[in-house]
Amino acid sequence: MRSDRPDVRAPEQARAPARAFAALVFAALALSLTPFAARAAVFDAESFTLGNGLRVVVVENDRAPVVTQMLMYKAGSIDEMPGKSGVAHVLEHMMFKGTEEVGPGEFSAMVSRNGGQDNAFTSYDYTGYYQSVASDRLALIMRLEADRMRNLALDDAQFQPERQVVIEERNQRVENEPSAMLNEEAAPALYYNHPYSQPIIGWRHELEAMKLADLRHFYQRFYAPNNAVLVIVGDTTVEEVRDLAETYYGPIEPSEIGRTAPLMEPPHDSAHVVTLRDERVRQPSWSMRKLAPSYGTDGPTDQVYALQVLMDIVGGGNSARLYRALVVEQGVAVGAGGWYSETDRGPGTIGLYAQPAEGRSIDAVERAARAVIADVIENGVTEDEVRRAITRLQDSAATARDSLMGPARVIAQGLSVGLDLDDIESWPERIGAVTVAQVNAAARDVLGAPGEVTTRLLGPAAENGAAGQSDRSDQADREQKKEPS
Numbered sequence: 235m236r237s238d239r240p241d242v243r244a245p246e247q248a249r250a251p252a253r254a255f256a257a258l259v260f261a262a263l264a265l266s267l268t269p270f271a272a273r274a275a276v277f278d279a280e281s282f283t284l285g286n287g288l289r290v291v292v293v294e295n296d297r298a299p300v301v302t303q304m305l306m307y308k309a310g311s312i313d314e315m316p317g318k319s320g321v322a323h324v325l326e327h328m329m330f331k332g333t334e335e336v337g338p339g340e341f342s343a344m345v346s347r348n349g350g351q352d353n354a355f356t357s358y359d360y361t362g363y364y365q366s367v368a369s370d371r372l373a374l375i376m377r378l379e380a381d382r383m384r385n386l387a388l389d390d391a392q393f394q395p396e397r398q399v400v401i402e403e404r405n406q407r408v409e410n411e412p413s414a415m416l417n418e419e420a421a422p423a424l425y426y427n428h429p430y431s432q433p434i435i436g437w438r439h440e441l442e443a444m445k446l447a448d449l450r451h452f453y454q455r456f457y458a459p460n461n462a463v464l465v466i467v468g469d470t471t472v473e474e475v476r477d478l479a480e481t482y483y484g485p486i487e488p489s490e491i492g493r494t495a496p497l498m499e500p501p502h503d504s505a506h507v508v509t510l511r512d513e514r515v516r517q518p519s520w521s522m523r524k525l526a527p528s529y530g531t532d533g534p535t536d537q538v539y540a541l542q543v544l545m546d547i548v549g550g551g552n553s554a555r556l557y558r559a560l561v562v563e564q565g566v567a568v569g570a571g572g573w574y575s576e577t578d579r580g581p582g583t584i585g586l587y588a589q590p591a592e593g594r595s596i597d598a599v600e601r602a603a604r605a606v607i608a609d610v611i612e613n614g615v616t617e618d619e620v621r622r623a624i625t626r627l628q629d630s631a632a633t634a635r636d637s638l639m640g641p642a643r644v645i646a647q648g649l650s651v652g653l654d655l656d657d658i659e660s661w662p663e664r665i666g667a668v669t670v671a672q673v674n675a676a677a678r679d680v681l682g683a684p685g686e687v688t689t690r691l692l693g694p695a696a697e698n699g700a701a702g703q704s705d706r707s708d709q710a711d712r713e714q715k716k717e718p719s
Contacts, residue, residue, distance in 0.1 A: 275659040276634050277641050280472045284479060286488045287460025289649060292475045293467040293641050301369040301468030302638035305379050306362045306646035309456035312429040312580060318448050320436015323356040324400050325449045329363065331392040333385040338392060341378055348374060358430055359579040360650040366638060369469040373478055380482035383457055393446045401442065404435050412512040416691050423506040424523055424687045428497050428580050458489035463649045467638045499525060499581050502685025515693040520599050521587040523687045526574065526680050528582030530651045538576050539665050540672040541584065541680060545574040546623040547615050549586050556586060559606050566594045566602050579651050584680060596690055611682040614674035628662045
């Protein structure tokens with residue numbers, strides 16, 4: 235994203251399921267990580283494919299005379315060549331530097347002059363560009379977006395300063411943020427063989443060595459209609475979108491993408507602890523992360539749905555087991571929760587986190603959190619907990635149509651990682667079919683599996699090992715993990 239943070243897989247505190255967020259935001263996160271069947275359609279979306287391979291999805295919503303366009307390329311940082319980290323994100327910046335017909339900065343200026351807004355984001359798995367405008371300006375934004383799909387004017391005069399902008403962004407977002415530094419250095423401990431071990435924003439030394447030719451190669455290979463998903467949501471019709479898509483996107487030639495075979499993770503049988511101590515840390519934190527099934531590697535399986543329910547029960551908010559035990563009952567933590575990243579092209583992850591209360595140690599927080607995990611693995615969850623979690627998840631999905639951006643991003647993300655439209659539309663029905671036996675099996679199979687990464691973010695050392703310190707650890711090891719900008 236040009237003005238916002240790139241998708242660097244937000245820290246665990248930001249990944250807790252969304253009962254703490256507005257219903258729409260949770261729906262976007264939950265739906266974007268999940269599948270759906272057409273009988274219980276969430277969006278009532280219609281889809282068609284152009285002759286050049288561009289997949290187009292339309293969600294009609296005439297509540298206001300506004301429309302959102304989301305163009306998602308199935309290309310993110312996992313598609314970068316070794317030694318070229320950051321190329322996908324820098325290219326996203328360069329997409330606003332103009333074409334032969336539209337000068338540098340003019341794309342956003344034209345959208346703004348027509349009363350609209352636009353932006354972009356880079357993730358590990360895809361890169362998205364979006365605009366929201368009055369519905370009678372739909373042709374304008376489709377023309378602009380189609381133009382830069384193949385006609386980007388990549389020149390060194392624009393590239394050199396923009397690369398410095400990204401390096402400065404790295405300074406501000408990563409190197410001046412201990413939690414981001416820890417996350418960045420934890421990823422290689424979690425991913426032995428997968429590109430998720432590399433930061434989306436790029437390693438500094440590789441950004442400094444990046445050449446314009448690196449961007450041009452990535453752009454020419456991956457920015458093509460047959461490697462993209464176009465989602466239009468708002469006050470329009472399928473017929474109008476079809477005509478405009480044929481007019482502006484239809485003439486663009488497809489490319490030979492030539493993807494290499496996806497890298498797979500070997501078995502994870504050992505535990506790793508990654509610790510960062512930094513005098514700038516005011517709120518210490520602990521986390522535990524494990525690999526898990528995802529839609530990209532395993533498809534919309536029963537276990538993926540069961541894990542969504544499980545993580546809502548264990549880490550999904552103030553009524554979840556982890557928060558109740560550590561914050562409410564024991565008072566050992568000031569915050570606790572969990573996450574599950576299932577909408578990935580590569581392996582997914584589950585994780586739990588906690589932040590020690592004043593005067594309490596990281597060790598005490600970890601012991602309390604592991605006791606909750608052990609109880610879930612050994613004794614399981616209850617029918618009532620499963621029923622309540624399913625209700626919460628389905629209720630959040632019920633409001634998903636109320637915005638334009640939510641459906642656009644959810645559908646584009648899902649299709650980009652390998653789901654089909656029926657998977658996305660039928661998610662509430664499929665989540666409703668999860669049983670307590672499936673949830674408990676998922677807890678044993680995933681939470682109880684060997685192989686994990688524990689992270690510790692600590693402040694300055696103190697003799698008493700209180701909050702911000704470790705009772706027994708002064709390691710120099712350091713860590714990271716992977717997620718929008």
